[in-house]
Amino acid sequence: MSDILKITDLHVAVEGKAILRGVNLTIRRGETHALMGPNGSGKSTLGNAVMGHPGYEVTGGKMELSGADVLAMDATERSRAGIFMAFQRPMAIPGVKMAEFLRHATTNVRNPDRKEGEELIPMRQFRKELMEKMEQLRMDPEFARRYVNDGFSGGEMKRAEILQMAMLRPSFAILDETDSGLDVDAVKLASQSIAQIGREAGGGKEMxxxxxxxxxxxxxxxxxxxxxxxxxxKIVETGGVELAHELYTEGYDRIRSAYPDAAAAEQEMAEEVAAS
Ligand SMILES: Nc1ncnc2c1ncn2[C@@H]1O[C@H](COP(=O)(O)OP(=O)(O)OP(=O)(O)O)[C@@H](O)[C@H]1O
Ligand SMILES: [Mg+2]
Structure with a gap:
């Protein structure tokens, strides 16, 4: 099992435009990190680059999973290596039922050496586990029969992402605005569920x-x-939980004044978007 995800001086470009400009971040299993920052600062870009989205070109830096070169792996290999991302805007896959999708994904991630066409997790075992997890997330069992994210409400999509994480039991999870669109009770439930899933991660270690x-x-x-x-x-400042509370209540004025180079880069990125 992989115990440490280490990102060093990561540079990422999208459609030829520089977005990430030297990100350093190390996450160990058992640690929880919060990533905040104004709209367009590059948070989702970081997640997509870690997951291996082909549209995000890594132009410099390193990414290692307990010493293994993550940049040499495609998205499937990264997923099998224990990396997971809950998307800010999950895609709908009409024609593919949730249960089918989860059974395939879960089998492939839990048995990384499985070849296409080999046995899936036995149906009874899979259904039992899926129903338990859906109950925990207070999802109607009917969801298992619906097409992935097709016609799901914003909150339902976010719950479906958490359900996926619960089934895949990754070593490292990136949750990109998994709270957005959730009502007050649902955010509370999501927060509790994520913590519980994190404790039950694979290999007897926390996520x-x-x-x-x-x-x-x-x-x-x-x-x-x-x-x-x-x-x-760029990640310009790192603190504890108090920093999260400060940013949520006070916003980013202090950060922009304290890091003028990054604020200038933000300005430049915004102008590029406006021009394109
Ligand atoms: N697929 C893409 N195509 C074009 N531009 C992109 C793409 N992905 C990211 N960008 C650009 O990169 C910059 C950073 O975007 P990103 O989505 O990483 O921001 P973010 O910090 O996640 O913002 P938010 O808080 O609004 O979700 C933005 O200017 C965005 O327009
Ligand atoms: Mg984002």
Whole structure:
């Protein structure tokens, strides 16, 4: 099992435009990290680059999973190696039922050496586990029969992402605004569920979690060991849980004045978006 995810001086470009400009981040299993930062600062780009999204070109730096070169792996290999991401805007897959999708994904991640066409997790065992997890997340069992994210409400999509994490039991999870669109009760339930899933991760060890959020409610039951602030494609400051509360209540004025180079990069990125 992989115990440490280490990102060093990561540079990422999208459509030829520089977005991440030297990100350093180390996450160990058992640690919870919060990642905050203004809109467009590069938080989702970091998640997508870690997951191996082909549209995000790594132009410099390193990414290692307990010493193994993550950049040499494609997204499937990264998933099998124990990395997971809950997307900010999950895609719908009409025609593919949730249960079918989860059974395949769960089998492939739990048996990384499985070849296409080999046996899946036995149906009875899978269904039992799926129903338990859905009950825990207070999801209607009917969801298992619906097409992945097709016509799901915003909150239902986010719950479906958490359900996926619960089934896959990754070593490292990136949760990209998993709280967005959830009502007050649902955020509380999500926060509790994420903490519980984190404790039950694979290999008898806790998960390493990166929570990308604009709020601090999801952190109630997932108290961050570290809070990072991204601005202009760089992590400019790292603190504890108090930093998350400060940013949520006070905003980013102090950060922009304290890190003028990153604030200038933010300005530059915004102008590029406006021009394109
Ligand atoms: N697939 C893409 N195509 C074009 N531009 C992109 C793409 N992904 C990211 N960008 C650009 O990169 C910059 C950073 O975007 P990113 O989504 O990483 O920000 P973020 O910090 O997650 O913001 P938010 O808080 O709004 O989710 C933005 O200017 C965005 O327009
Ligand atoms: Mg984002």
């Amino acid at each position: 390493g979690i990166l929570i990308i959020t604009h709020h601090d409610k999801l952190l109630d039951h997932n108290r961050p060991d570290f809070t990072h602030v991204m601005l202009g494609g």
